[in-house]
Amino acid sequence: MTFARRLVGFNLLSAVILGAIGYYLGWWLGHQITGPSLDYFGDTGQNDIALYLAYFVGVVGFLIGLGFANYPVQRLLGRPPSLREKEQAGWTRYISLCTDHKVVGIQYLIGIGAFIFIGGLNAMLIRFELLTPNQHAWNGNNYLTLVSLHGTMMMGMMTSGILGPFANYFVPIMIGARRMAFPRIEALTFWLLMAAGFILMTSLAYGGIPTGWTGYEPLSDQANLGMDAYVAFFALVGLSMTLLGLNMLVTVITMRAPGMSWGRLPMFVWGTISTSVLMALAAPVLISTLLMVGMDRTAQTGFFNDQAGGSPYLYENLFWFFGHPEVYILALPGMGILLELLPVFSRKPLWGYRLAVTGMLGIGLLSFLVWQHHLFVSGINADVRPFYMLSTELISLPTGFIFICALGTLWRGRIRLTVPMLFALAWIFNFLIGGLSGVFLSDVPSDVTTHGSFFSMAHFHYTIMGGLLFAFFAGIYYWVPKMTGYMLNDTLGKWHFWIMFLAFNSTFGPLLVIGFLGQPRRVVTYAGYLQGANIWVSVSAFVLGASMLLFLVNFVYSLVFAQVPAGDNPWGSKSIEFQLPSPVPVHNFDRIPTFGPDPYPYGEGVAGGAVQRPAITPARPER
Amino acid sequence: MWSKYGHGARVAALTTIGTIIALPFVIFWLGPNMPPGKSTNVGDSQVFDNTVLLIVMTPFTVFILVYVLYAVFVFRADVNEPLRDGAHIRGHMPSQIAWLAITTVTVIFLAIFGSAELLSSGAGGGQGPHPIAKEKNALPIQVIGQQWEFTYRYPTYGGVETAQLVLPVDQPIAFHVTSLDAIHSFWAYELGVKADANPGVDNVAYVTVKKTRSFQIRCAELCGLWHGYMFDTGQVVSSSQFTSWIHQQQKLYAGSMKYLPPYATSYTPDPTFRAG
Numbered sequence: 001m002t003f004a005r006r007l008v009g010f011n012l013l014s015a016v017i018l019g020a021i022g023y024y025l026g027w028w029l030g031h032q033i034t035g036p037s038l039d040y041f042g043d044t045g046q047n048d049i050a051l052y053l054a055y056f057v058g059v060v061g062f063l064i065g066l067g068f069a070n071y072p073v074q075r076l077l078g079r080p081p082s083l084r085e086k087e088q089a090g091w092t093r094y095i096s097l098c099t100d101h102k103v104v105g106i107q108y109l110i111g112i113g114a115f116i117f118i119g120g121l122n123a124m125l126i127r128f129e130l131l132t133p134n135q136h137a138w139n140g141n142n143y144l145t146l147v148s149l150h151g152t153m154m155m156g157m158m159t160s161g162i163l164g165p166f167a168n169y170f171v172p173i174m175i176g177a178r179r180m181a182f183p184r185i186e187a188l189t190f191w192l193l194m195a196a197g198f199i200l201m202t203s204l205a206y207g208g209i210p211t212g213w214t215g216y217e218p219l220s221d222q223a224n225l226g227m228d229a230y231v232a233f234f235a236l237v238g239l240s241m242t243l244l245g246l247n248m249l250v251t252v253i254t255m256r257a258p259g260m261s262w263g264r265l266p267m268f269v270w271g272t273i274s275t276s277v278l279m280a281l282a283a284p285v286l287i288s289t290l291l292m293v294g295m296d297r298t299a300q301t302g303f304f305n306d307q308a309g310g311s312p313y314l315y316e317n318l319f320w321f322f323g324h325p326e327v328y329i330l331a332l333p334g335m336g337i338l339l340e341l342l343p344v345f346s347r348k349p350l351w352g353y354r355l356a357v358t359g360m361l362g363i364g365l366l367s368f369l370v371w372q373h374h375l376f377v378s379g380i381n382a383d384v385r386p387f388y389m390l391s392t393e394l395i396s397l398p399t400g401f402i403f404i405c406a407l408g409t410l411w412r413g414r415i416r417l418t419v420p421m422l423f424a425l426a427w428i429f430n431f432l433i434g435g436l437s438g439v440f441l442s443d444v445p446s447d448v449t450t451h452g453s454f455f456s457m458a459h460f461h462y463t464i465m466g467g468l469l470f471a472f473f474a475g476i477y478y479w480v481p482k483m484t485g486y487m488l489n490d491t492l493g494k495w496h497f498w499i500m501f502l503a504f505n506s507t508f509g510p511l512l513v514i515g516f517l518g519q520p521r522r523v524v525t526y527a528g529y530l531q532g533a534n535i536w537v538s539v540s541a542f543v544l545g546a547s548m549l550l551f552l553v554n555f556v557y558s559l560v561f562a563q564v565p566a567g568d569n570p571w572g573s574k575s576i577e578f579q580l581p582s583p584v585p586v587h588n589f590d591r592i593p594t595f596g597p598d599p600y601p602y603g604e605g606v607a608g609g610a611v612q613r614p615a616i617t618p619a620r621p622e623r
Numbered sequence: 624m625w626s627k628y629g630h631g632a633r634v635a636a637l638t639t640i641g642t643i644i645a646l647p648f649v650i651f652w653l654g655p656n657m658p659p660g661k662s663t664n665v666g667d668s669q670v671f672d673n674t675v676l677l678i679v680m681t682p683f684t685v686f687i688l689v690y691v692l693y694a695v696f697v698f699r700a701d702v703n704e705p706l707r708d709g710a711h712i713r714g715h716m717p718s719q720i721a722w723l724a725i726t727t728v729t730v731i732f733l734a735i736f737g738s739a740e741l742l743s744s745g746a747g748g749g750q751g752p753h754p755i756a757k758e759k760n761a762l763p764i765q766v767i768g769q770q771w772e773f774t775y776r777y778p779t780y781g782g783v784e785t786a787q788l789v790l791p792v793d794q795p796i797a798f799h800v801t802s803l804d805a806i807h808s809f810w811a812y813e814l815g816v817k818a819d820a821n822p823g824v825d826n827v828a829y830v831t832v833k834k835t836r837s838f839q840i841r842c843a844e845l846c847g848l849w850h851g852y853m854f855d856t857g858q859v860v861s862s863s864q865f866t867s868w869i870h871q872q873q874k875l876y877a878g879s880m881k882y883l884p885p886y887a888t889s890y891t892p893d894p895t896f897r898a899g
Binding site for chain 2: 135140141143144210211212214216217218219222306307312313346347348349350351352353354355375376377378379380381382383385386389390393394396397400401403404407408410411412413414415416417418425428429432436439440442443444445446447448449450451452453516517518520521522523524525527572602603604
């Protein structure tokens with residue numbers, strides 16, 4: 001009875017119901033506006049306007065159902081606002097609007113994790129098709145939809161893959177704050193992302209997406225209704241990213257505890273800041289670009305239509321002006337986790353703190369100056385290719401800073417090969433391969449062959465999957481004991497690591513070679529002599545997928561069945577979050593802590609010995 | 624004997640040895656096997672370029688791998704033993720400056736080298752309507768991408784449009800790549816040529832083939848439903864064979880040429896014939 005009663009009110013259930021009502025309302029409204037005239041319907045003869053309105057009103061209904069309108073409406077009516085979103089206990093927090101940053105972090109972990117699994121499943125289906133040189137499993141449209149869904153899902157949802165769960169949860173704690181600067185916006189970013197992910201899935205019902213994650217015009221103008229799901233998805237993701245970035249920036253700028261000066265921030269916070277800057281500056285470009293695509297598809301404008309005076313190059317430029325910072329939005333949090341974990345498991349201070357910070361900020365700055373390296377053979381601005389070649393290769397300087405700081409931190413440490421440390425070390429190897437293959441793509445003569453081939457695909461999987469996803473798992477094994485209070489099983493974790501690491505390299509290493517041998521991306525057929533290599537890659541990819549299932553088994557087994565208590569500090573870490581109880585109490589600290597000069601006070605000869613607490617006063621409230 | 628050298632000297636020695644072992648392998652085996660092969664002038668330049676990149680990367684790769692493996696094996700501590708801290712080193716300015724100097728010099732060298740290679744031959748990439756690296760006396764061939772095939776027009780032979788691509792050997796060729804609908808990309812893998820086909824744009828790429836052979840053509844930019852089937856085989860033949868082939872094509876297509884639009888550098892797509 002209490003179970004049923006707890007579901008009454010503003011939560012996921014009411015949100016889904018209102019979202020569905022809003023969807024049909026928008027659909028109906030769209031048909032009322034457009035009437036029977038086909039003039040509105042673009043090239044495809046389908047009613048894009050109705051679908052956009054359906055998505056828009058549906059999302060608004062979803063948010064109202066979650067209770068985002070309660071506070072402003074009750075204020076307007078002059079009543080004391082409901083504080084239900086600040087509810088402090090109970091499992092219903094996790095399926096409702098909750099402004100506790102730790103609840104939002106766990107919501108992100110589960111929500112984004114689910115979408116990563118869907119995206120990964122798409123990859124398995126793609127590799128299944130590529131077992132033979134000829135089409136055998138999916139028809140052309142389904143194959144392209146799988147490719148597009150995999151790419152769009154991963155590039156869209158994983159933007160917040162590390163910032164969502166770990167930065168929301170730990171950045172306020174690390175800077176000594178009790179909450180984010182804008183808690184309700186923080187919750188909004190999560191629920192927008194979930195609505196967006198669902199909208200992307202609906203493209204399956206509307207004929208799929210034929211364009212890949214890049215959505216190039218004029219192909220996207222030809223595409224049928226499924227393309228609108230792509231536009232709505234990425235616009236919502238862009239909105240979520242902008243808000244998340246601004247919220248993080250304001251939080252770190254304004255809410256640092258006494259003593260937490262800029263030079264004392266942990267590296268994970270620096271990774272978050274540099275990512276947030278990119279999010280706040282690049283994502284609005286994406287939103288406006290997609291607005292223009294939506295206008296082209298509905299109101300018959302011609303931004304990207306060369307007959308109407310527009311240009312497909314405009315789309316390519318706008319998209320990659322967002323798209324290149326985007327890939328560093330994916331990479332920088334991984335660097336943050338890497339440099340956060342290496343001192344803990346090498347038992348040493350971070351080597352070259354200022355150099356590492358310079359590296360992160362330098363990557364962020366340079367990432368805005370390189371986007372035309374995606375267009376080296378496109379025929380636009382051929383004269384400026386040497387500039388973009390230079391600026392692209394310059395990015396390897398700040399990336400080199402990250403590497404040298406990581407290497408220096410390992411030097412003469414006492415390296416403990418725990419599961420998070422294994423994932424962090426794998427990051428170094430994977431990102432090394434990813435970075436070196438990137439040099440071929442940045443060099444125009446070499447890019448002529450590698451552009452648009454499996455080589456470039458393998459390159460960005462090495463940097464994004466090898467960088468971001470390995471760091472993501474490092475973060476999970478490192479921080480989930482703190483978030484839940486239970487350890488993840490070590491043996492299963494090591495099996496997961498080794499299978500994932502070997503299968504990952506066995507998948508994408510050969511793909512670099514296959515790309516060099518001339519297989520283009522996103523094709524459903526390929527040259528017969530490449531079949532052996534493609535079968536090898538597909539089988540490795542299935543093993544890689546199986547390693548994810550192993551992780552899922554470990555996650556559920558450790559947290560639901562085994563429940564081995566983690567204690568407050570399972571890793572002997574000196575970060576502030578590990579001086580707090582596990583899981584962290586609702587208000588984080590009784591008193592705001594003050595911070596000492598070194599975020600990583602490890603090392604022989606440092607006063608207090610090996611398990612010295614950092615200079616904070618973490619008041620420990622009752623559990 | 625081993626123990627009288629410090630960790631730094633050992634890593635430096637292992638890196639040097641590793642680099643000395645790896646370099647001949649890179650120069651004499653990996654480099655010559657790099658794509659796209661040496662059938663054309665731009666292919667030569669790309670293989671040379673790829674080889675230089677590999678040589679530059681080798682010491683960095685060896686250093687980082689040697690370093691990390693050395694650190695993990697030598698500085699490893701047992702997870703089960705009580706926590707003990709490592710050395711309290713917060714940085715080392717000389718190594719930071721050395722690293723910065725080495726990587727900066729390398730990057731500047733790579734950028735200058737790549738630009739020089741690019742400006743000398745165009746490297747087979749699409750250079751847009753106003754190429755910076757030009758070939759004199761090049762035979763113009765227009766490549767028209769449409770969903771989902773390439774056709775080829777020979778403007779010096781009355782603009783005849785053929786379904787096969789046949790090239791004369793030892794003759795500079797200028798591909799003028801354009802599209803009738805979505806964005807395609809003309810990729811002749813063995814020739815080392817890739818140029819995007821944009822509607823309304825004349826994208827020029829140059830190549831000179833050195834020997835008679837066949838080559839693969841694939842579309843390298845996702846262009847819709849049958850993108851995976853947009854491939855073809857081209858032929859490089861002697862110039863006398865080419866002349867007889869093109870005259871044969873002119874006769875063959877004389878009837879249909881009357882209905883084709885006159886040759887132009889680019890064509891505007893007709894929306895009513897678009898696929899959907």
